[in-house]
Amino acid sequence: MLRLEHIKKTFNPGTVNEKCAIQELSLHLKPGDFATIIGSNGAGKSTMLHAIAGGFYVDEGAIYLDGENITFMEEYKRSRVIGRLFQDPLKGTAPHMTIEENLALAFLRASKGSIPFSRISKKDKEVFREQLALLEMGLEDRMKQPVGLLSGGQRQALTLLMATMVPPKLLLLDEHTAALDPGTAAKVLELTEKIIEKNQTTCLMVTHNMHQALELGNRTLMMDGGRIILDVEGEEREKMTVSDLLAKFQSFAGKELDNDRILLS
Amino acid sequence: MLYVIQTALELGFMYALVAMALFLSYRVLDIADLTTDGGFVLGAAASATIAAMGHPVVAVFAALFAGAAAGFVTAFLQTRLGVPPILAGIVTNTGLYTVNLMVMGWSSNVSLLKQETLFTMLRATGIGGSWYKLMLAAGITILMGCLLVWFLGTRLGLSIRATGDNTEMVRASSINPVFTISVGLSVANAMTALSGAIVGQYQKSADINSGTGIVVIGLACLIIGETVFGRRSVGRNVVAAMAGSIVYRFLYAIILKTSIVPIECLKLVTAIVVALAIASPSLRDWAALEKRKIHSDKRGGR
Numbered sequence: 001m002l003r004l005e006h007i008k009k010t011f012n013p014g015t016v017n018e019k020c021a022i023q024e025l026s027l028h029l030k031p032g033d034f035a036t037i038i039g040s041n042g043a044g045k046s047t048m049l050h051a052i053a054g055g056f057y058v059d060e061g062a063i064y065l066d067g068e069n070i071t072f073m074e075e076y077k078r079s080r081v082i083g084r085l086f087q088d089p090l091k092g093t094a095p096h097m098t099i100e101e102n103l104a105l106a107f108l109r110a111s112k113g114s115i116p117f118s119r120i121s122k123k124d125k126e127v128f129r130e131q132l133a134l135l136e137m138g139l140e141d142r143m144k145q146p147v148g149l150l151s152g153g154q155r156q157a158l159t160l161l162m163a164t165m166v167p168p169k170l171l172l173l174d175e176h177t178a179a180l181d182p183g184t185a186a187k188v189l190e191l192t193e194k195i196i197e198k199n200q201t202t203c204l205m206v207t208h209n210m211h212q213a214l215e216l217g218n219r220t221l222m223m224d225g226g227r228i229i230l231d232v233e234g235e236e237r238e239k240m241t242v243s244d245l246l247a248k249f250q251s252f253a254g255k256e257l258d259n260d261r262i263l264l265s
Numbered sequence: 266m267l268y269v270i271q272t273a274l275e276l277g278f279m280y281a282l283v284a285m286a287l288f289l290s291y292r293v294l295d296i297a298d299l300t301t302d303g304g305f306v307l308g309a310a311a312s313a314t315i316a317a318m319g320h321p322v323v324a325v326f327a328a329l330f331a332g333a334a335a336g337f338v339t340a341f342l343q344t345r346l347g348v349p350p351i352l353a354g355i356v357t358n359t360g361l362y363t364v365n366l367m368v369m370g371w372s373s374n375v376s377l378l379k380q381e382t383l384f385t386m387l388r389a390t391g392i393g394g395s396w397y398k399l400m401l402a403a404g405i406t407i408l409m410g411c412l413l414v415w416f417l418g419t420r421l422g423l424s425i426r427a428t429g430d431n432t433e434m435v436r437a438s439s440i441n442p443v444f445t446i447s448v449g450l451s452v453a454n455a456m457t458a459l460s461g462a463i464v465g466q467y468q469k470s471a472d473i474n475s476g477t478g479i480v481v482i483g484l485a486c487l488i489i490g491e492t493v494f495g496r497r498s499v500g501r502n503v504v505a506a507m508a509g510s511i512v513y514r515f516l517y518a519i520i521l522k523t524s525i526v527p528i529e530c531l532k533l534v535t536a537i538v539v540a541l542a543i544a545s546p547s548l549r550d551w552a553a554l555e556k557r558k559i560h561s562d563k564r565g566g567r
Contacts, residue, residue: 074441075436076435076439077439077441079437079439080439091431091437092437094426095431097423097426097427104420105423106438108439108440115420117416118420119420163437
């Protein structure tokens, strides 16, 4: 489904700020894989997602999605098949536009080739209403309100809906619940699981919660220094505990897992 | 007196197209588009030159097209070549000076003395009586306003609005910001040029310097309108741009009649009004901070 082959990225090459963010990284996700990613600060987790989404082009190596080489495909074109959620709930929605208008934008992905001058139809609105109802936040009755009036959690739930309403081939989640309060975070996470389960979406999720890293999905990746240092799935993963994970990290990376936000419980 | 009101309304409606164009570029796309001054003259020049050849209707469409092309150049500079948005507008604007001279046959003005214009054509039909000029000006502007509101509700329009509202989100939702900015600036400058085209035929002349300060006047109109009508929905914003332009022309007429402000100073006054209006949020913050400082001094000294 997704194949990263020996990708490499150095930021600010040739300067004092030179940073090799990703080195010789390879990864293969099977269709329907839901992998969680953990790692220390600056391990390259977000950079890897950014590389896949097309925020920059990699220096070396190749990226394949569904058999297609997307290494030099422009970001907006990749967005047709890759859904994305950031940590900051404000990044995924347009605050001065209504809920309905935001959803219509997300719906554009599905309507490739449709007339650019078409408007939001009654039928579209019905679909939006149904989908919003699934969030159980009462947003279906506020479709004419600007998104700027919603809370962070509501905005993130809306972003999740926008990213998945037209099921993407790949969903990238970059600590998308980290900035929310615990209750809302749990709610958004539950929705995420439900939607991924329903669509059988291939998904990569960065988290700083060690427990989640083992509980969610079917695969756990651990990153350090721009590499994937651990990749577990199946039976091995089921038996694993948080302390096993920490011990593994230490033995592979030769240091303590150093992430200032890490949650061990 | 009636004549003064009539003229103010006519000018208000014609220049409202510039305010609407700035609503699209400055408010919707969040780009200060300085192509406006040159684009206005470009419209006037194209319109007057082609009307002088005897095709006043074709002239208007040519002006629209020319304006769109100017907007596209500005967009191209900033999206593809990485020129900062404000500089991109200035560069195009500077280049347009020569283009405008060229359009007018290397002369600094073109006059339409006996030639037919849209206005003389309408007068000949007898529709509207002595209000025919206002009818035409208002008709075109209101039509363009409706089209603009409609356009911003389409999928393409929504994409343009999102581009100005949250670029990051736009890239993550399969919209190409290069495309939306290009379309947005082209449409905005087409409207500016249309304003120039109508004004050119109205005044029966085009002058190379007629665009100086149009962008600031347009912003003043936009801000006046927003202050009166608010900024809640797209429809309301477009109406506000029109109303603001009319109010501005009334103020202009009053100043002209009463000489409260010497007419030579009008551009300076306009510039100050615009600067203050745009600065008002930070001025308000500053005032609030000063107030808090004074209060905390008092409390500390107690």
